[in-house]
Structure formats: structure tokens, C-alpha cells
Amino acid sequence: MRFPFIALSGPLRRKWHDLRKNRNSKYTNGTLAAGPNVVLYLLYQPKGLLASSVETCRYFAAKGFSVFIVSNAPLSDADRNTLSGLSFGVLERENFGYDFGGYRDGILHLLESGIQMDKLLIMNDSVWFPTFDDEDFLDHVLAAKTDLYGAVLSQRKQHMAQRHLQSYAVAFGKKLLASKDFAVFWRHLLLSSNREWTIRNCEVQMTVHFRKLGYSLDARWGFESLGSVLDQLSDDELKDLLRLEAELERKRAPTIEALIATHGSPTWRADVTAFVDSRKFRKQIMLLHPAALSRMNFPFMKKSREPFYSVLRPLYAKWLGNKCAPTVLQELSHWD
Known part of the structure; x- marks a missing residue:
């Protein structure tokens, strides 16, 4: 019942957020260089940085990814220093729009900064990763030739038109990253702090939108x-x-x-x-x-x-x- 109101007010709320985000955000340069394979790792840890998240950042680097941190909660000085030493940049923002709000601000920052990317992986700390030492998902991400590549493709038979890459992790290839379609999608994305809206109109629609435009997709696992x-x-x-x-x-x-x-x-x-x-x-x-x-x-x-x-x-x-x-x-x- 809230969705019509969110849809109507969304453009205004997005514009208001964009007008205020520079004032409400804090960017810290990291000590590492940005490479062609980037992972945007989204954190929401208001009680302090988890040790597993530090290990995840180190693991990304070991697998050949340059880490860019977006935090949906303010960081302590100690946590900020730790993360800046594991990344090429740390962006702290207000917690608006759940994970896709963080992805949007982070991706627009990367695009506006002119970072040249062959691959961009987005993942958030709502999961522990990697749980196994011998995982091969990131190897598949780097080897993928499709425009979108995810961990899990939801394939419910009764809703084939709504097949989507689930939010465990999604990677974008060079062709899509360089396209106007990619920037336009993130600039025009309607955000809300309503969880169900974010799932249906951000997570699901991201796959649906780019598939309709003709971009290819695949996943490591499918139902x-x-x-x-x-x-x-x-x-x-x-x-x-x-x-x-x-x-x-x-x-x-x-x-x-x-x-x-x-x-x-x-x-x-x-x-x-x-x-x-x-x-x-x-x-x-x-x-x-x-x-x-x-x-x-x-x-x-x-x-x-x-x-x-x-x-x-x-x-x-x-x-x-x-x-x-x-x-x-x-x-x-x-x-x-």
C-alpha cells in the first residue's frame, strides 16, 4: 500500500538526497591504488568493524580486486584508518535506501571520479564471505564474459519474467560499465528505506532492466x-x-x-x-x-x-x- 506514495515521492526524495549528500558524506582516500577490477564493498556496522569484514577485504585483494568501501554508518577513527589501509577509498554516507542507496552513491562516485574499470563487483556485509577457504566464485567473476554475472540466479518457474540475480553479489562487465545505460540506471534509481521496495524495485528490477536492454547475464548457481x-x-x-x-x-x-x-x-x-x-x-x-x-x-x-x-x-x-x-x-x- 505504501508503494504508490514511494513511487510518487521518489524523484523528489532522490533529488533532495543528491543535493545534501556531499554535505552528509565523508570521503577518505585509501592507501592502495585502484586497479581495473574493482569491488564495491558496502558496510553497515554502527557498533564497530567486524574482524570478518577486514578479512574479506584482504581476501578481495588477494584475488586481484581493488577494494572501494562504502559505509552506511559513521566509522570510528580507528575503523576508518583500518579500512583506508585496505582500499583505495572509503565513502561514509547517511543510511538512506538500504544497500542499493549505498551502491548508487558509490557507483556514481566511481563514475564521476573517472575510475577505469574492466569489472565492478558489488557486495555487502549482510553475508559472511568467504566461508570456505577453497571458494572459486571470484575466479568465475573474473572469467565471466557476460555483461552481468552474479552468485545466484533466481529461476522460479511461475515468474520467469522476474528472474533476477540475487543480492549476494553481482558483477558488471566492461561493456556495461562503459555504457550510458549503466550511468542512467543508477542516476534515475528510485530509493526508499522500505525494505520490500528495495528488493522488488531495485534488486529485482536491476536484472530485469538490463536484460530488457539486451545485456547478457549469467550466474555461478541457479535454482x-x-x-x-x-x-x-x-x-x-x-x-x-x-x-x-x-x-x-x-x-x-x-x-x-x-x-x-x-x-x-x-x-x-x-x-x-x-x-x-x-x-x-x-x-x-x-x-x-x-x-x-x-x-x-x-x-x-x-x-x-x-x-x-x-x-x-x-x-x-x-x-x-x-x-x-x-x-x-x-x-x-x-x-x-
């Missing part, structure tokens, strides 16, 4: 390519997967429990596969359940304090603690 993962799971792991789905989707719990009860029948694995491939199963579980994401080398874990994710973190720490980066394991074990 409809997860069937091969099921074949790698043991029967016990499949039962754990179903139990997690039952806990998160209570309305479907009786159906799922009935399926679990038929374990041992000749058609059990085929029945489970059919259920997971149906619309009844939340495909996102495959990207969150430790047994599945371990097989996929999926190196992200969400920090959201929603009950959905609070259920997952203890399982992650229990089942994948031996693979998880120590700093990340320490933080997620005490997060809730």
Missing part, C-alpha cells in the same frame, strides 16, 4: 540446476534437508513428514527428487542447507536475524565448522 546436487547427498542428508524444510515451512510439515516416513521404499529417492523439483519446495533451501551448499562450494552465509536464518547458523557451525574460516565460525557461532 533449476541444483538437481545434480541431490544425487550427491546420502539418504540421511536428504532426510535432514526435508526436516529443515518442514521446520521452515510448517504448513507443509505433514506432507514432508509423510514423505520422510516412506524412507526405505524402492521409489523413495525418486519421490524426494520430484518433491524438491516441484513448486512446493522452497528452492532456496538448497543454497542454505549445509549438506547441499558444501557440495556446491557455496561460500556465503547470511547474517539476517530472521528466524529462518537463525535456525540455519547452528547447523552450519555444527556440520561445516571444520571447513569454515575460523573468524567467520567464531562470529556466526555467537551471532544469535
